[in-house]
Amino acid sequence: xxxxxxxxxxxxxxxxxxxxxLTSAKALAANYPFxxxxxxxxxxxxxxxxxxxxxxxxxxxxxQPTTVDIVDIAGLIKGASKGEGLGNQFLGNIxxxxxxxxxxxxxxxxxxxxxxxxxxxxxxxxxxxxxxxxKDIETIEKRVEKLRRTAKSGNKEHVKIVEIYDGLLAHLNQxxxxxxxxxGDEKAILDDLYLLTAKPVLYVCNVDEDGFPDxxxxxxxxxxxxxxxxxxxxxxxxxxxxxxxxxxxAEERQEFLEDMGLPEPGVNRVIRASYNLLKLLTYxxxxxxxxxxxxxxxxxxxxxxxxxxxxxxxxxxxxxEVIHYDNFVEFGSESGARDNGKLSVEGKEYVVEDxxxxxxxxxx
Numbered sequence: 135x136x137x138x139x140x141x142x143x144x145x146x147x148x149x150x151x152x153x154x155x156l157t158s159a160k161a162l163a164a165n166y167p168f169x170x171x172x173x174x175x176x177x178x179x180x181x182x183x184x185x186x187x188x189x190x191x192x193x194x195x196x197x198q199p200t201t202v203d204i205v206d207i208a209g210l211i212k213g214a215s216k217g218e219g220l221g222n223q224f225l226g227n228i229x230x231x232x233x234x235x236x237x238x239x240x241x242x243x244x245x246x247x248x249x250x251x252x253x254x255x256x257x258x259x260x261x262x263x264x265x266x267x268x269k270d271i272e273t274i275e276k277r278v279e280k281l282r283r284t285a286k287s288g289n290k291e292h293v294k295i296v297e298i299y300d301g302l303l304a305h306l307n308q309x310x311x312x313x314x315x316x317x318g319d320e321k322a323i324l325d326d327l328y329l330l331t332a333k334p335v336l337y338v339c340n341v342d343e344d345g346f347p348d349x350x351x352x353x354x355x356x357x358x359x360x361x362x363x364x365x366x367x368x369x370x371x372x373x374x375x376x377x378x379x380x381x382x383x384a385e386e387r388q389e390f391l392e393d394m395g396l397p398e399p400g401v402n403r404v405i406r407a408s409y410n411l412l413k414l415l416t417y418x419x420x421x422x423x424x425x426x427x428x429x430x431x432x433x434x435x436x437x438x439x440x441x442x443x444x445x446x447x448x449x450x451x452x453x454x455e456v457i458h459y460d461n462f463v464e465f466g467s468e469s470g471a472r473d474n475g476k477l478s479v480e481g482k483e484y485v486v487e488d489x490x491x492x493x494x495x496x497x498x
């Protein structure tokens with residue numbers, strides 16, 4: 135299950151610089167608006183020390199981490215919902231992603247042009263939110279127009295849908311994103327709309343070296359402005375991350391981090407937060423040929439987890455042999471965990487937990 139996150143923001147906020155650091159790619163990062171016209175796509179691994187530890191214990195022929203697709207999307211400006219700038223292209227690219235990494239500029243630098251002439255991350259966020267909301271309103275209005283006719287003729291299902299859509303329209307017109315609309319148990323009604331503001335969001339405040347890691351006046355104002363959203367806010371210096379990515383060896387990168395007093399690169403936090411944004415978790419398979427991380431959603435039962443490996447595993451599921459990660463590490467191997475009673479045999483109703491080490495039995 136590949137998670138696709140889109141990096142969005144106004145022009146010149148550091149999106150491409152962050153993308154380069156995340157992927158070690160060389161997307162164009164330039165000091166003028168719309169340096170990014172076509173979306174750049176990179177596949178990055180999700181850092182997980184548990185996978186490294188399992189590989190150390192099992193010594194497999196191959197180690198396969200889970201991944202996230204990162205998309206660097208063109209900058210947006212006022213009027214994008216009406217086609218200004220690269221608006222239609224930008225909004226179309228967002229629609230194809232699962233989650234949004236929203237980068238806001240929180241550093242002052244006269245040498246880096248701001249599209250609106252001054253640094254104000256709260257204003258910048260509102261510009262993008264407004265354009266996304268406008269586009270969602272347009273999407274719903276087009277859909278509900280057709281439904282109103284059948285609802286008037288007595289179609290009870292469409293009457294219900296129109297009521298939900300009207301409630302959502304009122305919500306959006308109050309400048310509130312769709313993801314904060316209380317839909318109750320009717321979420322499926324909205325899923326096929328592919329609303330832009332329904333996507334989960336991670337805010338990344340791009341600061342300079344002086345603003346990292348404690349923040350500055352811009353990050354303080356921004357945190358206060360999004361407090362009600364209960365969204366995660368990360369402070370990252372895209373420039374520092376770019377410098378780390380340019381270093382040739384792991385030893386050089388580690389020395390740089392130690393000099394900066396950092397436990398790990400900021401991009402690791404962004405990757406993990408992106409992965410967690412859609413309530414995903416990881417289980418592992420561990421054998422001599424391969425130690426591998428697999429991605430599933432929270433609440434997935436054992437047959438569904440098996441199906442991520444191959445549909446035959448799900449269709450012919452018999453049972454799952456499960457060792458919790460901590461027990462696998464404590465006893466050093468599958469056989470060690472089994473000998474100490476820490477391998478459990480689970481059936482179709484078992485809900486997989488994050489970090490489970492699993493082996494599936496199935497019939498083809």
